[in-house]
Amino acid sequence: MDPNQTLFSVVTLMPQEDPSLDRIQVYNVCIQQPLKLISDGLWAHENLIPSKSSYTMLEMQILVIFFITQSFHFLLKRLGFPYLASQVLAGFLLGPSIPTGPLEAYKKMLFPFGSPDILNTISSFGYTFYLFLNSVQMDFNLITKTGKKAWVIALLNMFTPIILAGGVFVQSFNPLWTSTLGQKEADDLSVITISQSGCSFAVIACMLNELGVINSELGRLALSTAFINDLTGGMMAGLGTAFVTSVSQGYLMVARNLFLFFVYLTMIPLVGHPVMKWMVRSTPEGRPVRRIYIVAIVFVLFILSHIAKYFNQPFMSGAVILGLTVPPGPPLGSELVDRMELISTWFLSPLFVTCCAMKIDLTICGPPKFVLAVAFIIAITHVIRQAQIVAICQYCKIPARDGFCLALILSCKGIVDICSYILLFDGTQQSPTVVAVMVISVLVLGTTSRVGVKSLYDPSRKYAGYQKRNIMNLKKNSELRVVACVHKPSHMIHIKNFLQVCSPTLDNPLVVDVLHLMELIGRSSPIFIAHRLQQKTQSTPNYSGELIVIFDLFERDHAGSATANTYTAISPVSLLHEDVCNLALDKMASIIILPFHVRWTEKGLIESEDNKIRSLNHKVLERAPCSIGILVNHSSSSQNSVSYKVAMVFLGGPDDREALALAKRFASNLDNKLFVYRFVSHEHDSTNWENMIDNEELREVRGAFGKVENVTYEEKSIDDASQTTELLRDVANSKFDFIIVGRRNGVKSEMTAGLENWTEYTELGVIGDLLASPDMETKASILVVQQQQTKVLTAS
Incomplete structure (x- = not known):
């Protein structure tokens, strides 16, 4: 297979005229029409070039990614590493992060110019469905049932690290960071505290389910806290995205995008929830939801994802809002999960994580001082988060061990966090060094959280028979x-x-x-x-x-x-x-x-x-x-x-x-x-x-x-x-x-x-x-x- 024979017949890197756009590379490409989708097969007498067949290359890439991911997971799961770590390591191996010596030529043959874009596009559909299904499984009514304890922990867990880590350690020492690292690098540190202060409900729920503590007392508190934290973080991210991406075009454009975002945020539930309630009412009890309803919801999901770009919101924002609108549980919510979970959660989403990790180049992570500064800000943010959670739990008479386990749970990072960092990378909102260190931190936090909670928290210990609770020891005529x-x-x-x-x-x-x-x-x-x-x-x-x-x-x-x-x-x-x-x-x-x-x-x-x-x-x-x-x-x-x-x-x-x-x-x-x-x-x-x-x-x-x-x-x-x-x-x-x-x-x-x-x-x-x-x-x-x-x- 010739690595030069790709979907595009001529590929030429053009010189960059604007030095400020050093991360943007411009290519001059020529496309041979019509595009060849399927190979002629092994027995073809001519044109046996798999790299010029887009579908054949896609199949080969998917097979290799899953083989490497499963190989890593076979070894790492015995050490307590989550499946996410294997997906990210597979991306590092197939990308530029891990040099493979003589195998580099085979990597170029497997991922020739143009083919990763096809894989990214298809797998991004899987990630959209993944966010949609996780939002479907959320119960929005949980916000009205959550007690004061979860509200206090969630809000302080979100804003205290931003104020202390961002205000004290970043802004107060901004002249020092600027003189040591440079103005652009110092500005990058401010965003890190915000990105590290949130937590994803989907990631927390998945972790608790894996550890078997999702319906324990600690698990329920963690879910309620993560739900509020995730909603608050999502609102802040939406508002921040609308502002940051529009401020260069003037405040009139900022006001327009913010207005459209609020309309988008309110109209989907106002229109969608009654329609879906009607779908549930029109479904006979014990019968599955009609297929046309599922198709209609998926169609609306794609339309909403497309509309979001007109006011500078990411494509997955529509998936999250529409998912929260779906009534959870049977018949509609469970039917959507049953039909889509396999293809999205277990097939396309892992591909998307690996594709995201392939974009990172750990070999050019920048000056060591900057790497250490980024790692320090991430570490101090999580130390503040965990310390305040333990302190709040002590005030609420929660045992110290359970409080520390709750802090570990809410510090867990996963697939949603990695994909968010890569979206910042794709939008050139963060430098490659910052994104690389944050992705590494996801692996560290995701693994240590699981190992720590599994070793420290045992929900069955409270059932120990310290008191006689049997019929023999009941007094006569007692209830x-x-x-x-x-x-x-x-x-x-x-x-x-x-x-x-x-x-x-x-x-x-x-x-x-x-x-x-x-x-x-x-x-x-x-x-x-x-x-x-x-x-x-x-x-x-x-x-x-x-x-x-x-x-x-x-x-x-x-x-x-x-x-x-x-x-x-x-x-x-x-x-x-x-x-x-x-x-x-x-x-x-x-x-x-x-x-x-x-x-x-x-x-x-x-x-x-x-x-x-x-x-x-x-x-x-x-x-x-x-x-x-x-x-x-x-x-x-x-x-x-x-x-x-x-x-x-x-x-x-x-x-x-x-x-x-x-x-x-x-x-x-x-x-x-x-x-x-x-x-x-x-x-x-x-x-x-x-x-x-x-x-x-x-x-x-x-x-x-x-x-x-x-x-x-x-x-x-x-x-x-x-x-x-x-x-x-x-x-x-x-x-x-x-x-x-x-x-x-x-x-x-x-x-x-x-x-x-x-x-x-x-x-x-x-x-x-x-x-x-x-x-x-x-x-x-x-x-x-x-x-x-x-x-x-x-x-x-």
Whole structure:
């Protein structure tokens, strides 16, 4: 391949007459018409010159960029570097920043004159869509829900570094900077503090999602702060761009561009939001948005990007404003994200970052004094930002470690920042040296922020069992606090049946917090709604209408003895367990009830199996701040009974004792019948400490304190695991409504020896797994209980 054979037949560099325009190079080119788009292929007899075929060169460039990027990422991800670092390093390698010796000729062949422009143009579409989709996922209503803490942190985080770093370290020492560096270089320092004082909501949300802390308390505060900071910075950037690019043409042009910018900023939401609301209303519930609506929105996006240039705004400003106008979440927001995310976020945007990095030449970074000055201003700006965030967090009684993690999060830089710096470079608003140092700072800040937060912040540490939050340690006749989780409508009736069997009375009160768990789609910010508060404010769409009605009726039917609060949590599937554990911690719950992930038909066949629910159950079992019960239902029918027949299978251990404590509360209603089956090994040692505790807990149901009319106690001697299976089969066939067992987490005995190898669902334990097996042919609901874990568990 001849590097001189390109899309243009003659390329000549013209002499520059104006020395002040040293960065602008003028070429004289001749274009051969018609342009050749596609190569004749490997078997062509003539004109086999791929570099003269624009589409062929584009394919080769994309393949090489992705190969180099993935190679870098394969090595760097093990050291904690983000994917962005690999994209930038690929740009440095393919550009002039990293000399490659004998391979330089191949770089010129791969990127001949004219071909990078095509790659830049196509990838810039991807970046436009990337900004649009990230704006779609923002919830503009978040600005009205954000507390004073986030507003104070965001505004001070924006303006304090500009005032201190820009005013004190730059303007106050301007004569020193001018004499040391020169007038032009000293003027460049003023812009650096402004560019470093902001943060991008898209970058922060992506980082928090990667680290798995987006719906933690710290993550929610960081998102709210970043949202306000990003909006403020965007407004300042728009106004600054309109002023700086027009001031040379007179103040009349400045006033014109500012006026048009305000019209642009206000008319898009005023016109677009009602139209998109109409699109949502015209879409039947549960159905996807019509394709014509998606095409229309994309068409308007391109038109708005084109209009922005008439008042000197960047092409992506229309994408951001239009994206904020789209109602987040389903059906419209989620449909846009589903259709465009792959091509924009994972394909074209990485290409755009690499193309941006290819424009930087680190080999001509300018005088070392200027490089050090730029690095110093960037460093001092971030030191001021982080110090003030930590100070504000200390004043707000936020732990010092969490405050430092928040400072690291808000200092994170990413793709949006790199592309903003390159746009300044393209517009000759910043020198190559300043842009090169700022791009390097993005890599340093992006990496250190992720590594620092990952090593310092563990949201699961607050779930450590320092307090006894289980049913065994409740005082007699004290209220039972339950957190019940619902994923699907079919779960509601089974949860209600469980609450019925709890038999709430004035002497045995029940407080239940029902949490509807939904997957976060088409938005960045997780949502947590308390529907009892929502009914007063009416500020949030009603996501769980049927749930609210069912449990309001339950509370009305048990007036004075039961309280039912309903909530909706919308988060990424991998992080929903944080919402469950947070609610249980805040409400001081004694037990969390989780639905099992398998649903059976009336004939005992598996109807559906949701591994996302199973993964959530495992995470809650590991981290929960209280006891947990997994509710297994073989039947989809509603019981609605006033009395229940309940069996309790007791083998011994903490989990079985917790299950027994719950069974005793069931038996407090004399209409319920409780049957306690204790399985005892022939080698049972009654002097063993665990066995002594078991005997003490069983004294009441054994009749040691007097005959209990509605409780039947039976003791079964077991020789081996096969007898355990047979006795469980007898229990399963006895037509109980509920069967309660302990998970027996970490407990092994002769009665279950060997059965562990056949356990299919480890979260149910050996006994629970046997009872849930279709071979048992039981219609009873099975509740598997695990007592609160008192040791600190690290997050996976």
